[in-house]
Amino acid sequence: MAIPIDMGAEIGLSSGNVRILLVSDLHYSLKQLDWVQSVASSFDVVVVAGDHLDIAAVADGDAQIVVILKYMQRLRSKTRVVVSSGNHDATRVDESGEKVARWLQRARALDISTDGDLLEIDGTLFTVCPYWDGPAGRARVEDLLARAASLPRRRWIWVAHVPPDGTRVSWIGRRHYGDPVLVEWIAEYQPDIVLSGHVHQSPFRKDGSWVDKLGNTWLFNAGREMAPVPPHVIIDTEAQTAEWSSGAGQQHVGLEESLAQPRPELG
Secondary structure, three states, X not given: OEEEHHHOOOOOOOOOOOEEEEEOOOOOOHXXXXXXXXXXXXXXXXXXXXXXXXXXXXXXXXXXXHHHHHXXXXXXXXXXXXXXXXXXXXXXXXXXOOEEOHHHHHHHHHOOEOOOEEEEEOOEEEEEOOOOOOHHHHHHHHHHHHHHHOOOXXXXXXXXXXXXXXXXXXXXXXXXXXXXXXXXXXXXXOOOEEEEOOOOOHHHOOOOOOEEEEOOEEEEEOOOOOOOOOOEEEEEOOOOEEEEEEOOEEEEXXXXXXXXXXXXXXX
């Protein structure tokens, strides 16, 4: 069940584990959405970390939204679904003059967890951070994190489209392209895992990666490829493993590792 932040609901704890599929930046790729739908039932939760729309597509934005919401509904028939907004999804301007993905709130009526929601699965708390475009949006995310921090949990996972700046998951090959404020929030709250997207290149560039750590917080960004199967990360909290698959091959880490090496070896 998705728990909107203004409900103030408490969550129960259990010793359960979750198997998570992370994808992002699908940008209205119907073949990739078909693949996600085909494998969704193998996971406890599917996370799509923003940029659902493609501003360069032939189909206009409103038509894309209709199709994307239908795909989300189909995914929800197979498993729990968490979707955050990205910069490409911010199609409107709010009363503060900041870009927002207001259309994505319609996913909540489909029993999908989206921007501003908290989802608890067997003691794992997912916090879905909206893409923010200015001080008003940033304040909403700050309030969301503060509210979530007060809830009991065994494990805390954030979904935020833009990865933390200065990390291997924000590296585009010549500079970082992440969110410096997210770095501050991670230092303050120390979540267990942050799931992001936005930076398509990081897993495919020297000195970049699909995985990194800030302190004890694991960071993941699957990246983007134009292929029928999108790059994706599978996280298994029971096995304490994470595996990345893409056209470049597969990589894996144990979630008890220190990540002493610049990036995991292929294999």
